[in-house]
Amino acid sequence: MAAISRRKPEQVRLERLLRLIAALIDTPRFLSIEEIHKRVGISRGADSAGYPENGAAAKRAFHRDMNELADAGIPVISGPVPGQERETWGYRIRKQDYSLPEMDLEADELAALHRAATAVRFDGVSGSEALWKLGGRVGEGTEAELAAVPVHPALADLFQAVTEQRVAGFAYGGQDRAIEPWTLAFDQGHWYVVGHDRSRDDKRTFRVDRIEGDVTLGSPGGFQQPEDAVGWVPIQPWKFGTETPVSARLRVDPEQAVWAARRLGQEPVAKESDGSAVFEVVVRSTDAFRSLVLEFLEHAEIVSPPELRAGVVAWLEELSR
Missing domain, CATH: 3.30.70 (Alpha-Beta Plaits)
Known part of the structure; x- marks a missing residue:
């Protein structure tokens, strides 16, 4: 008897888009389509977010995804991939267009920061669940050591909630929350959802990997997104925990x-x-x-x-x- 998929096709597609965004941000140079496919991953079935193994099918899926990112206003740029015998066109998202500005660090400082970030952010995370790579170039032609964080199962639901303006419900810090999600943002190795918390009647930011259990979604058009909520939202997670201020x-x-x-x-x-x-x-x-x-x-x-x-x-x- 055939296995029954527990994930909706749109959830799988949205997860793949999130992986694509993360891959395109996480690079100092343009990536070829083949490199992007490798970073996003190969689809292993209907429930698996990734690109088909067949090269032509993978390219078609990739170009559909690129059109979706363009429609969403995500600033993907293109240019030549360095170090290729034949001119190869690649893609990336510049961090300054989609995230906080980079610090100007020397090689030894960057390496130290990587070690610290890995210790703080990735404790207990299995490499097999990897999505995001925290890296950079340390020395001429040498890739820095990479650390990885997982794709959280709530991301696809939250992406759908943001794009369709659905109220999202979930448990966080042992309490039930009902939020009007405005945007998803990636900062310092973590995904965050930002929006109006109906439970607190105030703007709140939640770290996605700390959401407890499943996310429930309301009907489409369940709230009106503020005009100033569109685009990058600088994340300051130290302000948004559950500890006494x-x-x-x-x-x-x-x-x-x-x-x-x-x-x-x-x-x-x-x-x-x-x-x-x-x-x-x-x-x-x-x-x-x-x-x-x-x-x-x-x-x-x-x-x-x-x-x-x-x-x-x-x-x-x-x-x-």
Whole structure:
């Protein structure tokens, strides 16, 4: 007896589109169609999100997906793939068009950031579930080590909820939520859904891999999306956890102060005599704030509260053992 597919075709298609977006963002150069197919994956059946093994069928599916991204206003650009004997055309999404600006890091700093990010974000994740690659070039012609995060099963439902303006229901932090999802965003190795939380009557951001159980969807057109909700939404996950809010002070070295203001979405509350900037940050997720601090490597220091500082120091000491 034939197996019965438990996933709708549109869910599989939407998951493939999300994989495609992630693959196109995660590259410093143009990727050929073959490289993109390899990153997105091969479809192993009706329930499997990927491209057909047949080359011609895979190309047709890819070009349909590219048309969908164009219709959605996602800025895919094309250009020559480097290092090819014959001119080969490729594709990518520039990070500056679809995400937060890059930090200007040296090779050793980039490698350190990769190690820290892997430790913070990928604990317990199986490589077989991989979607996103966190990488870059370290040295001439050498690919950096890659770390991976999974595709969460809720992504396809949330993508459908955003595009069709359906109210999404799910459990988060042990509580039932009903949100009007405005957009999905990928930032610092995680997917987030941003929208109006009817349960709190306020804007909220939720990390998708922390959603508990299944996502339920309301009817199409269940809410009106605000005009200013379209496009990239800078994610600040340390603000959107379920912990009791804590006001933290973060000191950032002068050379990273401008980047810090962008990343935090605010101006410093004080400037010190050496040019260091002090930011006051509302923290509702200690893990996310710790990850934020690690982005600045040795250029940032938690000033207060002392218990938050001590917790991060203890975590780093444990990591170094």
